[in-house]
Amino acid sequence: xxxxxxxxxxxxxxxxxxxxxxxxxxxxxxxxxxxxxxxxxxxxxxxxxxxxxxxxxxxxxxxxxxxxxxxxxxxxxxxxxxxxxxxxxxxxxxxxxxxxxxxxxxxxxxxxxxxxxxxxxxxxxxxxxxxxxxxxxxxxxxxxxxxxxxxxxxxxxxxxxxxxxxxxxxxxxxxxxxxxxxxxxxxxxxxxxxxxxxxxxxxxxxxxxxxxxxxxxxxxxxxxxxxxxxxxxxxxxxxxxxxxxxxxxxxxxxxxxxxxxxxxxxxxxxxxxxxxxxxxxxxxxxxxxxxxxxxxxxxxxxxxxxxxxxxxxxxxxxxxxxxxxxxxxxxxxxxxxxxxxxxxxxxxxxxxxxxxxxxxxxxxxxxxxxxxxxxxxxxxxxxxxxxxxxxxxxxxxxxxxxxxxxxxxxxxxxxxxxxxxxxxxxxxxxxxxxxxxxxxxxxxxxxxxxxxxxxxxxxxxxxxxxxxxxxxxx
Amino acid sequence: xxxxxxxxxxxxxxxxxxxxxxxxxxxxxxxxxxxxxxxxxxxxxxxxxxxxxxxxxxxxxxxxxxxxxxxxxxxxxxxxxxxxxxxxxxxxxxxxxxxxxxxxxxxxxxxxxxxxxxxxxxxxxxxxxxxxxxxxxxxxxxxxxxxxxxxxxxxxxxxxxxxxxxxxxxxxxxxxxxxxxxxxxxxxxxxxxxxxxxxxxxxxxxxxxxxxxxxxxxxxxxxxxxxxxxxxxxxxxxxxxxxxxxxxxxxxxxxxxxxxxxxxxxxxxxxxxxxxxxxxxxxxxxxxxxxxxxxxxxxxxxxxxxxxxxxxxxxxxxxxxxxxxxxxxxxxxxxxxxxxxxxxxxxxxxxxxxxxxxxxxxxxxxxxxxxxxxxxxxxxxxxxxxxxxxxxxxxxxxxxxxxxxxxxxxxxxxxxxxxxxxxxxxxxxxxxxxxxxxxxxxxxxxxxxx
Numbered sequence: 001x002x003x004x005x006x007x008x009x010x011x012x013x014x015x016x017x018x019x020x021x022x023x024x025x026x027x028x029x030x031x032x033x034x035x036x037x038x039x040x041x042x043x044x045x046x047x048x049x050x051x052x053x054x055x056x057x058x059x060x061x062x063x064x065x066x067x068x069x070x071x072x073x074x075x076x077x078x079x080x081x082x083x084x085x086x087x088x089x090x091x092x093x094x095x096x097x098x099x100x101x102x103x104x105x106x107x108x109x110x111x112x113x114x115x116x117x118x119x120x121x122x123x124x125x126x127x128x129x130x131x132x133x134x135x136x137x138x139x140x141x142x143x144x145x146x147x148x149x150x151x152x153x154x155x156x157x158x159x160x161x162x163x164x165x166x167x168x169x170x171x172x173x174x175x176x177x178x179x180x181x182x183x184x185x186x187x188x189x190x191x192x193x194x195x196x197x198x199x200x201x202x203x204x205x206x207x208x209x210x211x212x213x214x215x216x217x218x219x220x221x222x223x224x225x226x227x228x229x230x231x232x233x234x235x236x237x238x239x240x241x242x243x244x245x246x247x248x249x250x251x252x253x254x255x256x257x258x259x260x261x262x263x264x265x266x267x268x269x270x271x272x273x274x275x276x277x278x279x280x281x282x283x284x285x286x287x288x289x290x291x292x293x294x295x296x297x298x299x300x301x302x303x304x305x306x307x308x309x310x311x312x313x314x315x316x317x318x319x320x321x322x323x324x325x326x327x328x329x330x331x332x333x334x335x336x337x338x339x340x341x342x343x344x345x346x347x348x349x350x351x352x353x354x355x356x357x358x359x360x361x362x363x364x365x366x367x368x369x370x371x372x373x374x375x376x377x378x379x380x381x382x383x384x385x386x387x388x389x390x391x392x393x394x395x396x397x398x399x400x401x402x403x404x405x406x407x408x409x410x411x412x413x414x415x416x417x418x419x420x421x422x423x424x425x426x427x428x429x430x431x432x433x434x435x436x437x438x439x440x441x442x443x444x445x446x447x448x449x450x451x452x453x454x455x456x457x458x459x460x461x462x463x464x465x466x467x468x469x470x471x472x473x474x
Numbered sequence: 475x476x477x478x479x480x481x482x483x484x485x486x487x488x489x490x491x492x493x494x495x496x497x498x499x500x501x502x503x504x505x506x507x508x509x510x511x512x513x514x515x516x517x518x519x520x521x522x523x524x525x526x527x528x529x530x531x532x533x534x535x536x537x538x539x540x541x542x543x544x545x546x547x548x549x550x551x552x553x554x555x556x557x558x559x560x561x562x563x564x565x566x567x568x569x570x571x572x573x574x575x576x577x578x579x580x581x582x583x584x585x586x587x588x589x590x591x592x593x594x595x596x597x598x599x600x601x602x603x604x605x606x607x608x609x610x611x612x613x614x615x616x617x618x619x620x621x622x623x624x625x626x627x628x629x630x631x632x633x634x635x636x637x638x639x640x641x642x643x644x645x646x647x648x649x650x651x652x653x654x655x656x657x658x659x660x661x662x663x664x665x666x667x668x669x670x671x672x673x674x675x676x677x678x679x680x681x682x683x684x685x686x687x688x689x690x691x692x693x694x695x696x697x698x699x700x701x702x703x704x705x706x707x708x709x710x711x712x713x714x715x716x717x718x719x720x721x722x723x724x725x726x727x728x729x730x731x732x733x734x735x736x737x738x739x740x741x742x743x744x745x746x747x748x749x750x751x752x753x754x755x756x757x758x759x760x761x762x763x764x765x766x767x768x769x770x771x772x773x774x775x776x777x778x779x780x781x782x783x784x785x786x787x788x789x790x791x792x793x794x795x796x797x798x799x800x801x802x803x804x805x806x807x808x809x810x811x812x813x814x815x816x817x818x819x820x821x822x823x824x825x826x827x828x829x830x831x832x833x834x835x836x837x838x839x840x841x842x843x844x845x846x847x848x849x850x851x852x853x854x855x856x857x858x859x860x861x862x863x864x865x866x867x868x869x870x871x872x873x874x875x876x877x878x879x880x881x882x883x884x885x886x887x888x889x890x891x892x893x894x895x896x897x898x899x900x901x902x903x904x905x906x907x908x909x910x911x912x913x914x915x916x917x918x919x920x921x922x923x924x
Contacts, residue, residue: 091822093815110923129855130807143920170920192920200578207576218916221587229583234576249911252904257630265589274587286924287914295924297870301901304874308881309628317924321862325847326874329807334878336811368809372846379855395809398773460846460854 001066001088002270006030012062014045014055033066035339036098040066068098069267070312071276073212073238075102075139075190076166082138084190084212084240085277085312090267093338100335101307103327104139104168104315106283109146109155116155117162122319124163128328129379132371135328141192141315142180144171149179156180160187168192168214168315174201185209190313192216192279193242199227206236214279218244219254221261225274232273240313245281247288247302259310277312280305286317296323303327307334342367343393348417349374352383359470360419360429361455361462362387364405366395373459380463387429389413396434407441421450428472433457591631595825599623599832600794601635602767604681604742604886605715611740611765615713618680620798620885621834626821627883628905638880638902640887640895641681641717641744642673643840646696646704647688652849654868655890666704667711674712677892678899683717683746684708689730690721698726698733705737717744717769717888724752732760739764744836744886747771747800748790750782758790768792769836771800774812776819780830797833798886805842806875813837814882821883834885839898842875843868843890869893877901 003009009030016026021042023029032038045051046059072086083099105123107116120140127136140159144152152171159167160183167189169180177191193216194202206213213236217224224243231239243258244251259278266275285299296318303314307330318324336342346365351374363373365388377384390413391404399405414421414429421427428451431439442452451472456465601622606612618639625631627638648663658677662669666684673679686701688694705718718734720727731745735757745761747769748754754770761768770786772778779801786792801820804813817835824832842848848871853861861867872894876887880902889895903909 091815091818092811093819108923126859128853128858145921145923147921172917172920196582199582203578204576222585225585225587226583229585230579233583234578244916246913246916248904249909249913250907251913252909253628253907256628256905260629261587261589264592265587268592269589271589274585281916281919284914284916284919287916287919287922288911290924293866296866297873297897300870301873301877301897304877305881305901305905308878315919320866321860322866322870325861325867326806326870329847330810330874330878333806333811333814338811338815376854379857402773458846458850460850463854 001034001068003065004034006034009033009062009065012058012065013043014051014058016045018045020044036095069270069275070263071237071239071266072099073190073240073277075168075188075212075313077186077188078164080164080166081188082166087263087312088267090263092334096337096339097335099312100331101280101311101313102138102166103303103324103331104141104313105137105319106141106143106170106315106317107155107159108143109148109151111155113158116158119319120159120162124165126319126324128325129375130329130332130371131368132375135332137319137324137328139166139168139313141168141170144173144176144180147171147173147176149173149176152176153179153183157183160184166190170315172198174198174205177202177205181205181209181211185211188212190214190240192315194227194231196223196227199230203231203234203236206231206238207234212238212240214240214242215276216242216244218242219246219251219258220244221258228274228276239276240279241276242279242281245284245302245306247284247298256305256309259306263310278310280311280314282306283315283317292320296320299323300327304330307331344370344388346388346390346413348385348387348419350384351377351386352381354383354385356423357425357471358383358385359426359466360385360387360424362389362410362413362429363432363459364389364391364394364396364399366391366393366399369395373462376459376462382462382466385419387413387417387419396432400435400437405435405438407438407445410438410442411445421446426471427451428453430455432459592625592629595625595631597825597827597829597832599821599824599834600797602795602798602834604717604744604767606740606742606765610742612742613709613713614715614741616715617742618715623821623825623883625825626818627881634906636885637906637908638885638887638898639680640889640898641683642677642679642892642895643683643685643888643890644669644673644708645685645687646701647694649687651890652843652868654849654865655843658892667707670708670712674714677895679714679895681715681717681744681886682708682712683719683888685719685721686730686734687719687721689726690723691726692723693721695726698730701730702734702737705734709738709741715742715744717746719746724749728753728756731757735760735764735766738766741765742767742796744769744798746836748782748786750778754782754785755790758786758792761796762791762793767796767798769798769800770833772802774802774804774809774816776801776816776823776831779820780828783830783833794833798836799831799833800836800838803837803839803841803875803879805845805848806871806878807847808841808845810875810878814878817879817882817884835879835883836886837876837879837884837888839872839876839879839887839889839894842872842894845871847871869897873897873901 010027013026021029046055068086068088070085070087073084075082082102086099089095107119127134142156169189170192171177190212192214195216215227217227246252246255262278265271282299282302285302286295289295299318300323343365344367363369370388391399394404430453433456436454439452439454599621603617603619605614605617619636622635644666646666662672670682673682684705688696689701720730735745744767748757749771758768770782772782801816820831848868869891872891876898
């Protein structure tokens with residue numbers, strides 16, 4: 001959606017201020033649509049059958065106006081369903097990026113069953129805690145290495161027995177794809193790929209099984225557009241584009257430029273006839289090396305390239321922590337909504353079931369810092385209190401340097417939270433190591449009745465610190 | 475009445491009576507189906523569902539049934555009619571044109587794709603020369619130019635005139651560092667000159683940065699005059715352009731960096747850095763007086779960056795070709811989103827004509843090593859998937875921190891881990907088309923064995 005004025009969406013709403021959506025007015029709902037906080041299906045009257053005649057035109061116009069600049073394709077079903085594409089802007093600060101590109105990790109039909117199951121489980125259960133949430137990877141890409149339809153179908157079936165994550169079925173042979181679809185179509189996998197050679201058969205499959213399909217025409221955007229328009233004319237519009245991912249050499253430059261061109265055409269130029277989500281293949285790094293570290297690093301670097309510029313979905317191979325972790329964080333950072341404040345509410349919070357003997361920690365209200373400390377305490381079973389001091393969302397080190405956290409602000413924050421150190425058995429609190437220099441002044445402020453202990457510089461080391469330093473010596 | 479109507483019965487009757495059309499019918503229901511007497515057309519919705527001819531047949535069937543006394547009024551609901559007629563008799567279906575069906579064309583369409591350049595990018599980023607040769611009044615073997623871009627990094631709108639460069643950190647005293655970094659410098663940590671040599675010869679640093687951290691009053695409080703001898707040593711040891719950093723102490727740095735600028739007179743060394751928290755004017759003037767380049771450091775705030783750049787130009791008199799910006803590098807997983815977007819906005823602002831922002835940018839990429847994911851052995855969170863080998867995890871943290879910011883517009887990277895340096899160079903140069911290599915057939919990825 002390019003529209004930025006609620007007024008221009010308001011005219012397509014019922015304008016009755018019925019309040020069914022939870023907003024007071026239709027104008028407020030329109031503003032919610034602009035901010036992407038509301039979706040049109042939340043305006044119930046627009047969709048009611050009895051209003052069909054009255055609102056049909058409005059609804060159609062509204063749908064057109066709010067459609068994302070990069071088309072949105074759904075892959076998978078139920079609560080595992082993924083949104084692929086749906087972006088509106090070229091640069092994240094212009095609004096936000098919405099749907100982080102799913103990472104699909106590969107398995108092959110040449111793997112023996114034990115290895116296959118083990119790898120699928122690894123993909124299925126991979127997770128990391130970050131800023132209050134569990135991050136994971138999203139998909140499994142099944143590659144046909146044997147070329148045997150029966151083996152492929154058996155592999156797809158085995159994968160589905162071990163994960164509910166959506167699939168990408170990968171083969172250039174329509175017979176293989178068909179065998180895979182026979183066992184998985186109900187879960188709406190993405191198929192890969194239709195090419196200039198097999199497009200008729202693959203189009204037939206996409207139509208018969210009602211699944212989204214990837215179109216592959218490497219390094220030829222005219223050819224890719226031709227294929228896309230041919231599919232669109234057949235009524236097949238759930239398309240993903242593979243413009244080719246070269247893992248090295250000058251073609252890698254061309255690859256990135258193609259991604260930039262496609263994203264620009266969709267978001268900045270509004271080319272509605274060729275605005276499908278785009279797939280990158282960082283897995284292609286492995287076409288250039290067998291070295292496990294080199295492969296994982298280069299794949300990681302390629303993934304970073306396309307997470308930042310223009311990919312809506314990607315297929316990957318290395319599930320090593322030194323490849324998944326950095327890319328997962330990069331994707332998280334790039335897809336974080338810059339409009340959302342990254343602060344938590346200042347105040348005192350309990351971790352676990354603290355008593356008067358439990359330690360009292362403090363940190364800043366920068367969400368990243370706060371959740372990191374909280375998770376380090378919680379996951380190590382440290383029952384405690386944690387005070388978030390209001391630093392306007394600035395981290396410890398920077399706020400110590402910038403004056404957003406000071407000894408007197410800490411004392412005020414404890415007072416505001418109603419902490420009475422007299423009621424604790426230890427009469428102390430624990431400063432972040434980065435704020436160690438406040439310790440003396442704080443004890444002075446408390447008239448030496450409260451101890452300001454100095455904790456470690458990284459909260460990950462709190463468990464070790466606790467072993468040596470807690471409870472404090474009298 | 476009471477007898478059930480079957481399609482085959484109706485069909486029989488219809489055939490017997492040889493009914494071709496019925497005229498002058500108007501049916502009103504939820505779907506306002508109108509049959510115009512002359513043209514024999516049907517309502518658009520009906521036609522959409524069944525095709526025009528089939529709809530006509532349906533109407534005929536219904537009327538026939540009525541005429542025979544069957545209870546068909548309820549069938550006037552469109553859906554019911556659709557169900558009633560869907561298994562249309564073969565001969566009637568044949569008479570009707572095909573329902574708009576999935577049809578595969580014989581050939582592919584032929585389309586052309588084109589996309590324009592960004593017309594709002596009108597201003598070139600200032601090109602800045604680092605280092606000066608003997609002929610230019612310095613002593614460097616060669617010079618390095620950064621900046622000069624007319625487009626966002628690696629975009630097709632305009633080629634990048636200069637590749638991103640890396641300066642490797644050298645400290646004037648041994649410091650604590652992550653294991654994956656330390657292992658590369660243990661043998662040279664006591665000698666900044668050897669450290670610099672190793673960085674250039676073995677690790678292919680484009681520049682080296684000498685950090686005079688021992689001058690910090692809380693560390694060794696080395697006097698400025700004494701500390702800057704290390705700068706002389708490094709200038710002797712290597713002939714690449716250099717960067718000189720202080721300790722980060724806002725009072726002492728003014729003195730240390732001013733002195734360092736004198737020692738590096740004429741070298742076009744990058745002096746790191748002037749900031750709004752210290753006497754930027756003194757540092758700026760020390761750069762101007764000695765033909766060095768001033769690094770303008772602000773903390774993740776685009777307006778502060780504009781303010782500092784403006785003051786350096788207007789008040790301290792630093793020429794445009796002697797300013798590089800450090801808008802702060804928050805590392806991957808530790809605020810990288812702020813650093814990335816701040817830099818991207820700065821670069822876009824510069825390209826669009828903001829003359830307080832169109833300078834090359836520098837990144838303190840080494841900040842990556844402050845992130846726990848880069849150096850910790852295991853996750854402090856017991857429910858995380860295993861973090862693997864930190865010796866492999868650390869370098870990639872530095873690579874991605876730097877590379878992400880290269881995509882946002884950074885021109886010079888301050889780095890430490892040699893593996894990270896090599897990868898950053900390789901990917902940025904690949905994306906500029908400078909790395910020649912045969913690209914494998916990418917169709918093989920599906921069947922490859924890894």
